[in-house]
Amino acid sequence: MFEILGITSQALFGQLLIGLINGAFYAMLSLGLAVIFGMLNIINFTHGALYMIGAFVAWMLLNYLGIGYWWALVLSPIVTGALGVLIERLMLSRLRDLDHLYGLLLTFGLALIFEGLFRQKFGSSGLPYRIPAELSGGTNLGFMFLPNYRAWVITFSLVVCIGTWYAIEHTRLGSYLRAATENPALVQAFGINVSRMITLTYGFGVGLAALAGVLAAPIYQVNPLMGSNIIIVVFAVVVIGGMGSILGSIITGFALGVAEGLTKVFYPEASSTVIFVIMAIVLLIRPSGLFGRSS
Amino acid sequence: MSTQPVSHSESSPASGSTSMVPFVVLAVCLIIGPLLIYPVFLMKALCFALFACAFNILLGFTGLLSFGHAAFLGMASYASAHAAKVWGLTPELAIAFGTLVAMGLGTVIGMLTIRSRGIYFANITLAFAQMVFFFCLQAKFTGGEDGIQSVPRGSLFGLISLKSDMAMYVFVAVVFFAAFVMIHRIIHSPFGQVLRAVRENETRAISLGYKAEQYKLAAFILSAMLAGLAGSVKALVFQLASLTDVGWQMSGEVVLMTLLGGVGTIFGPAVGAFVIVSMENYLAELGSWVLVVQGAIFVLCVMTFRRGIVGTASYYWNKRQQG
Structure with missing residues (x-):
C-alpha cells in the first residue's frame, strides 16, 4: 500500500481498473460504429440498443434455455448480428441513395422501439447475470485485488479489437472492405458484391456491439437502459478518435475510459463530463479528431 | 457532393407574396383553442410548437441537423425558473433572461x-x-433530480397576474404568435434566402461571396435563442424546470416533431408538435409504449413519409393547382 496525493493505491488502481473496463466497452462499441460508418456512412444510433439486446439475449439464453455464458458469447452476437442484417436489408438499404441523415434518424427510431419494448417487458431495474464459475474469484496483485472476470474482459476485448483491426488492415477481405469504402462503384465493377458486403459489415458491427453486451452483462446488470446510457459517451469517443478510424477508435476508447477513471479519483465531480470536455478541446485543435483524416 | 436533400417541400423559392390567410387561420385557432381544449395542454403544445419551429430554422432552412437542441430548451428553462423563483424577477424579465x-x-x-x-x-x-x-x-442551482419546483408565474410587468391558466394562455399564445411571425419574416428575408442557398449548395454560395459559416452560425444562434424562449415560457407555464427538458430524448423528440410535420415547411413543425404532444397525452398511462410508438413514427416517417404532414398536403395542393 502506498499513497499518491493522499489517495491510496487501492483506490487509484481500483478506479484505473474500472476505467479500463469502461474503456474496453467504449473501444468495442466505437470500433463497431467506426466499421459501420466506414461502409455505410451512417452513425448507427441503434448501436446502444443492440448492445443492450446482446446482453439480454445472453440473459434469456441462460434463464429460458439454460445455455450458459460461454455459448452466449458465441450465440448472442450471431443472433443480434442477424437482427442487424435484417435491419440493413429491410430498411437501411432503401435509404442508401438519400441523405445519410435519414439513416441516422431511422436508427434513432429503431433504438426507441427496442428500448421501449424491453422496458415494457423487463422494467427499468436491472436483472442480475452471474459471473461464470470459471472466472469467479480474483487475484491479489499486492497493490490491488484483481477480480478474474475483469481481467478476462480487458484481455478478451483487446484481442477482439486487435483481431478486427488486423482483419481489416491486413487481410484480403479487409482490403476489399477498405476499397469499397473508398470507391464502391469501382469495387462493384471488379465483380465484388458491394451490396452484400455492406449488409455483412453492418451485421458484423452489430455483432461486436452484442459481444460487448454479453461481456458487460455480469459486470453491470442487464438493464434496458444500459444502451442509451453508454451510447452518447461512445459518440463522443468516436468524435475524439476521428470518425471511421479503426485503430483510432480502439486507442481512444481505452484511453478515455482510463481518463474517466482517473478523473473519478482526483476530481469526482467532473467524471461524467470529462470526456465531453476533452471532446471540445480536441475539436478546437483538430476538428477531424485525433486519428481522423481531414475532409 | 450532393448537399442536403433533407427538405423536399417548399421547393418554390420564397416569394414574398405568401398569403396572409394561414396566419389569420392560426390566429383564429389560437383564439378559439382554449374554448375547446384544456388550456394547459394547449400551452404545452404551443411551447413545443415554438421549440420545433426554432429547430426547423436549422434543419429545414439551413440544412443542419442538430441533435442537441434540448440543451437550449432545458438550460433556458432552468435559467428563467431560477430568475423567477430565486431572484424574484417578473415573468417577462425571467423569460428574457432565459x-x-x-x-x-x-x-x-x-x-x-x-x-x-x-x-x-x-x-x-x-x-x-x-x-x-x-x-x-450536478450544478447546485438546478436542484439535480428534483429540478426547480413551484416556480412562481408572477405578474406580467408587475401588473397582470398570470396565476390563472387563462391569463397564462393568452400570454403564451401572444408570445407564440409573435415568434412565429418573426420566424416567417426571417425565413423570407434576404438573410433567409442566403441560408437556403447555403443549404442547397454551400460551395456555390461561398463562391458568390457569402460567408456561409457566418450565416450558419447566425442561424444556429437564432435557433438556440428561440428554443430558449420556448423553454423559458415552458418553465413558467408548468412552474417547473427539470432534467427531462435537457435530456437527449428531448432532442430526439423535436427532430421527430419536425420530421412528422414536414421539414422545411413553415407550419409543419407546429403541426408535428401538436400531434406528438397529444399522442403522448393519450398514451401516458401506457408507460414505455410511448417510446415504441414514437420510434415507430420515426421509422415510418423516414421510410415512407419524408415530406411530413404539411409537406405532403402542400405537395398535393400545388399539384391540384397546376391541374
Whole structure:
C-alpha cells in the first residue's frame, strides 16, 4: 500500500481498473460504429440498443434455455448480428441513395422501439447475470485485488479489437472492405458484391456491439437502459478518435475510459463530463479528431 | 457532393407574396383553442410548437441537423425558473433572461460545432448537449433530480397576474404568435434566402461571396435563442424546470416533431408538435409504449413519409393547382 496525493493505491488502481473496463466497452462499441460508418456512412444510433439486446439475449439464453455464458458469447452476437442484417436489408438499404441523415434518424427510431419494448417487458431495474464459475474469484496483485472476470474482459476485448483491426488492415477481405469504402462503384465493377458486403459489415458491427453486451452483462446488470446510457459517451469517443478510424477508435476508447477513471479519483465531480470536455478541446485543435483524416 | 436533400417541400423559392390567410387561420385557432381544449395542454403544445419551429430554422432552412437542441430548451428553462423563483424577477424579465442564456450557450456551442457538417454536426451537437445535461445534473442551482419546483408565474410587468391558466394562455399564445411571425419574416428575408442557398449548395454560395459559416452560425444562434424562449415560457407555464427538458430524448423528440410535420415547411413543425404532444397525452398511462410508438413514427416517417404532414398536403395542393 502506498499513497499518491493522499489517495491510496487501492483506490487509484481500483478506479484505473474500472476505467479500463469502461474503456474496453467504449473501444468495442466505437470500433463497431467506426466499421459501420466506414461502409455505410451512417452513425448507427441503434448501436446502444443492440448492445443492450446482446446482453439480454445472453440473459434469456441462460434463464429460458439454460445455455450458459460461454455459448452466449458465441450465440448472442450471431443472433443480434442477424437482427442487424435484417435491419440493413429491410430498411437501411432503401435509404442508401438519400441523405445519410435519414439513416441516422431511422436508427434513432429503431433504438426507441427496442428500448421501449424491453422496458415494457423487463422494467427499468436491472436483472442480475452471474459471473461464470470459471472466472469467479480474483487475484491479489499486492497493490490491488484483481477480480478474474475483469481481467478476462480487458484481455478478451483487446484481442477482439486487435483481431478486427488486423482483419481489416491486413487481410484480403479487409482490403476489399477498405476499397469499397473508398470507391464502391469501382469495387462493384471488379465483380465484388458491394451490396452484400455492406449488409455483412453492418451485421458484423452489430455483432461486436452484442459481444460487448454479453461481456458487460455480469459486470453491470442487464438493464434496458444500459444502451442509451453508454451510447452518447461512445459518440463522443468516436468524435475524439476521428470518425471511421479503426485503430483510432480502439486507442481512444481505452484511453478515455482510463481518463474517466482517473478523473473519478482526483476530481469526482467532473467524471461524467470529462470526456465531453476533452471532446471540445480536441475539436478546437483538430476538428477531424485525433486519428481522423481531414475532409 | 450532393448537399442536403433533407427538405423536399417548399421547393418554390420564397416569394414574398405568401398569403396572409394561414396566419389569420392560426390566429383564429389560437383564439378559439382554449374554448375547446384544456388550456394547459394547449400551452404545452404551443411551447413545443415554438421549440420545433426554432429547430426547423436549422434543419429545414439551413440544412443542419442538430441533435442537441434540448440543451437550449432545458438550460433556458432552468435559467428563467431560477430568475423567477430565486431572484424574484417578473415573468417577462425571467423569460428574457432565459432566452439570453440560451443565446449565449448557442453562441459558444455554435462556434465550436458550425464547421462540421452533416452527420458530424449531429453527433457533435449531441455530445455537447449531453455535457450540458451532466452540468445540469450536478450544478447546485438546478436542484439535480428534483429540478426547480413551484416556480412562481408572477405578474406580467408587475401588473397582470398570470396565476390563472387563462391569463397564462393568452400570454403564451401572444408570445407564440409573435415568434412565429418573426420566424416567417426571417425565413423570407434576404438573410433567409442566403441560408437556403447555403443549404442547397454551400460551395456555390461561398463562391458568390457569402460567408456561409457566418450565416450558419447566425442561424444556429437564432435557433438556440428561440428554443430558449420556448423553454423559458415552458418553465413558467408548468412552474417547473427539470432534467427531462435537457435530456437527449428531448432532442430526439423535436427532430421527430419536425420530421412528422414536414421539414422545411413553415407550419409543419407546429403541426408535428401538436400531434406528438397529444399522442403522448393519450398514451401516458401506457408507460414505455410511448417510446415504441414514437420510434415507430420515426421509422415510418423516414421510410415512407419524408415530406411530413404539411409537406405532403402542400405537395398535393400545388399539384391540384397546376391541374
